[in-house]
Amino acid sequence: MSLTITALSVGRVFGLHKPSVLYLRGWGETLDIPLIMFVIQGGGAPVIVDTGADLDRAVKHHGIRMEQTPEERPEAALRALGVDPAEVGVVVNTHLHWDHSSNNHLFPNARIVVQQREVDYASNPVPWHRRQFEHVPELEAAWRRAEDRIDAIDGDAEVAPGVSVIALPGHTPGSQGVVVEAETRRYLLAGDCIDLYENWAGDAQAEHIPSGFFTDIVAYNDSLERIEKLGCEVIPSHDPLVVRRREFR
Numbered sequence: 001m002s003l004t005i006t007a008l009s010v011g012r013v014f015g016l017h018k019p020s021v022l023y024l025r026g027w028g029e030t031l032d033i034p035l036i037m038f039v040i041q042g043g044g045a046p047v048i049v050d051t052g053a054d055l056d057r058a059v060k061h062h063g064i065r066m067e068q069t070p071e072e073r074p075e076a077a078l079r080a081l082g083v084d085p086a087e088v089g090v091v092v093n094t095h096l097h098w099d100h101s102s103n104n105h106l107f108p109n110a111r112i113v114v115q116q117r118e119v120d121y122a123s124n125p126v127p128w129h130r131r132q133f134e135h136v137p138e139l140e141a142a143w144r145r146a147e148d149r150i151d152a153i154d155g156d157a158e159v160a161p162g163v164s165v166i167a168l169p170g171h172t173p174g175s176q177g178v179v180v181e182a183e184t185r186r187y188l189l190a191g192d193c194i195d196l197y198e199n200w201a202g203d204a205q206a207e208h209i210p211s212g213f214f215t216d217i218v219a220y221n222d223s224l225e226r227i228e229k230l231g232c233e234v235i236p237s238h239d240p241l242v243v244r245r246r247e248f249r
């Protein structure tokens with residue numbers, strides 16, 4: 001299979017507290033990170049993994065500093081790659097946090113693949129997680145704009161030839177990764193199970209470092225161990241180096 005993955009920046013977030021991305025590390029330090037939409041091409045219809053944020057809602061409701069150039073708007077970034085949003089057959093949300101799932105409605109003909117456990121949790125999160133899922137009274141969650149096209153699944157599944165989702169719970173209950181059999185090797189789009197290359201590389205204290213945000217740290221560890229056994233090159237969800245490299249063949 002000659003699948004390729006392209007990492008498109010669909011916005012950038014500034015001044016994140018480092019321990020929110022690297023568990024209990026980097027107190028007092030901040031990070032600037034990209035929001036990435038991945039496009040898998042070369043099989044049948046293109047597959048999209050994660051759809052980024054909605055700039056207006058992000059600024060108004062999430063109290064963050066975010067920038068999105070006209071070229072970084074998801075439709076524009078896709079069209080520049082020669083992809084019409086209407087031809088996308090499958091959208092995978094690695095999870096339903098607002099910065100990964102706010103533009104599902106831009107893909108009118110896509111089946112939207114999400115874990116059932118994620119839909120359940122996003123509909124009833126603990127109070128400290130409500131903002132991330134936009135489960136708040138003043139706002140209808142952006143992912144619900146395409147809720148009628150969600151295909152809620154349970155566990156691992158092939159979603160297109162050479163493209164499979166695998167359950168990686170921990171960051172959220174229904175977090176999932178996407179394994180892609182590309183031209184030269186097998187890749188894992190890890191979602192927020194692995195935000196940065198630094199999370200995967202670990203440090204002197206730990207082989208890998210979880211995100212600072214999670215619902216189940218024990219399940220999270222199992223997911224990291226599962227990734228070790230996949231034999232994949234890991235592609236993190238928010239690392240600037242991923243955008244710089246852009247193409248994974």
Ligand SMILES: [Zn+2]
Nearest residue numbers: 095097171192
């Ligand atoms: Zn997340």
